[in-house]
Amino acid sequence: MQWNGLDYAYALLKLSSALNQSPVANRQSPEFWRHIAEGITVCAIQQQAAVNHPDGNYPDSVSLTYRYQPNDKGIIGPHGIVRNLWLLRDPHDDAWGYETVIVKTEPAIRITSDAIVERAEFRDGELEFLLRAPKGIANSQTVIACVTKPEQVFADDKPVAFRYDHRRKFVLLQLSHETEAVKVRVVGVQPTSYESLGVVWERPVWEFNIDDDPDDWTPVNDLAPFEVKGGILRTRSTGGDPYMHGPPIRVDATKFRTLVLRLRVQFPAGAQPIGQVFWVREDDPNWSESKSIRFPLPTDGQWHELRIDLTQSPEWKGTITQLRLDPGSGAGIVVELDYVRLE
Ligand SMILES: [Ca+2]
Numbered sequence: 001m002q003w004n005g006l007d008y009a010y011a012l013l014k015l016s017s018a019l020n021q022s023p024v025a026n027r028q029s030p031e032f033w034r035h036i037a038e039g040i041t042v043c044a045i046q047q048q049a050a051v052n053h054p055d056g057n058y059p060d061s062v063s064l065t066y067r068y069q070p071n072d073k074g075i076i077g078p079h080g081i082v083r084n085l086w087l088l089r090d091p092h093d094d095a096w097g098y099e100t101v102i103v104k105t106e107p108a109i110r111i112t113s114d115a116i117v118e119r120a121e122f123r124d125g126e127l128e129f130l131l132r133a134p135k136g137i138a139n140s141q142t143v144i145a146c147v148t149k150p151e152q153v154f155a156d157d158k159p160v161a162f163r164y165d166h167r168r169k170f171v172l173l174q175l176s177h178e179t180e181a182v183k184v185r186v187v188g189v190q191p192t193s194y195e196s197l198g199v200v201w202e203r204p205v206w207e208f209n210i211d212d213d214p215d216d217w218t219p220v221n222d223l224a225p226f227e228v229k230g231g232i233l234r235t236r237s238t239g240g241d242p243y244m245h246g247p248p249i250r251v252d253a254t255k256f257r258t259l260v261l262r263l264r265v266q267f268p269a270g271a272q273p274i275g276q277v278f279w280v281r282e283d284d285p286n287w288s289e290s291k292s293i294r295f296p297l298p299t300d301g302q303w304h305e306l307r308i309d310l311t312q313s314p315e316w317k318g319t320i321t322q323l324r325l326d327p328g329s330g331a332g333i334v335v336e337l338d339y340v341r342l343e
Contacts, residue, residue, distance in 0.1 A: 006080025009040035013084060017091040034088070041084040052106060075192075082114060086134050093134035101160045103127065105146075105191035113142035115177070127186040133177040135312045144186060153189025169193070195321040204256060204342035216247030217340075220324075222331070237271075237333040243278075246323040251318045251342055253281075259308040262338035263327075265297050271330030273297040277308065278324035279316070287324060291315040299326055303338070310342075312321040
């Protein structure tokens with residue numbers, strides 16, 4: 001399934017609609033063509049690949065954070081799918097204009113939405129565009145990428161809430177649509193560059209000092225919620241084996257020899273206050289018990305800075321490419337991290 005298949009399905013939907021209005025009898029019914037178009041669209045949905053998958057069709061959102069050339073293989077926007085789904089829902093909801101809109105700034109601001117973006121313009125620190133949603137759609141979601149944090153966002157001249165990702169420099173906007181087209185004004189904003197996906201952290205230091213930004217750490221197992229507020233990453237174990245992954249790094253094990261954590265932990269009865277740090281290396285990228293160190297966690301419910309000597313393991317060598325942190329074992333452990341770093 002490629003974009004041209006989706007364009008073909010789109011054309012079949014238009015054909016189906018035209019046949020519905022045609023007085024001339026046809027060999028195939030409108031439903032026949034519609035059925036084929038639906039099959040192609042469903043096929044495309046099922047072939048969409050996840051981020052980092054090397055083949056198949058990437059969602060457009062990749063283009064927001066991942067630098068690629070327009071002619072790179074395998075990067076196909078989902079707009080073909082979305083516009084077909086619109087037409088399948090209602091033959092009047094023609095979303096041919098659905099795509100990522102690039103505003104001509106330096107660097108370019110990119111607007112992606114499940115509504116149609118029209119008349120996007122940037123002038124004097126203000127981005128303005130129209131969001132047109134199809135009939136019956138009450139809410140839309142929009143990503144405005146490559147921008148600094150706006151001072152305010154207005155929808156039809158009313159201030160609205162938005163979320164901002166400091167690291168990847170994009171605004172997330174959820175709007176309710178009372179009218180067909182909503183005028184969006186993003187005020188006090190400038191175009192800016194964003195970091196690519198899978199970015200390697202230059203320094204192995206994570207402070208958790210930006211609200212809602214976990215410094216690219218991810219709650220891989222048994223941890224929820226996973227929130228950053230007021231300089232602290234807070235999380236809680238929801239099962240027996242909680243752990244989190246750090247982002248990619250490239251660290252010389254002979255230069256960085258100590259894991260430093262400032263944390264506060266609360267253990268429920270029955271949980272084990274033994275922490276564990278795992279790592280992977282350039283020459284050995286698989287997680288294993290042999291590349292880990294256990295350490296006692298403080299059980300007094302107070303803040304402590306822990307310093308863990310990583311050179312006690314003979315496997316701490318070469319180039320370290322990622323860390324994993326296990327904050328004890330058991331459900332209901334409340335973990336607060338002020339910072340994590342290698343020294
Ligand atoms: Ca902090």
